[in-house]
Amino acid sequence: MSNLTIGFFERVGAPAELAAVTANLPPAVLQLAPAMSEQAKATLTSLEATDHARTVTD
Incomplete structure (x- = not known):
């Protein structure tokens, strides 16, 4: 089992x-x-920040 399974x-x-x-x-x-x-919390937070940075437009 991975840490992400628990996190999800x-x-x-x-x-x-x-x-x-x-x-x-x-x-x-x-x-x-x-x-x-x-x-998992650290990984998911990092992924969310990366996703937000890629989808935000000026």
Whole structure:
């Protein structure tokens, strides 16, 4: 599972959907979920800024 999967579900999914996606993760991986969430937030913020910069016209 990638960090972006967690990030997308946090942004657009319901808490139950995120729980379903992470339900079968091994405990060692599940412990990394907060770090993956933070990484996803940074990546998605960066992508949004890039998208905005490309679509804004004067």
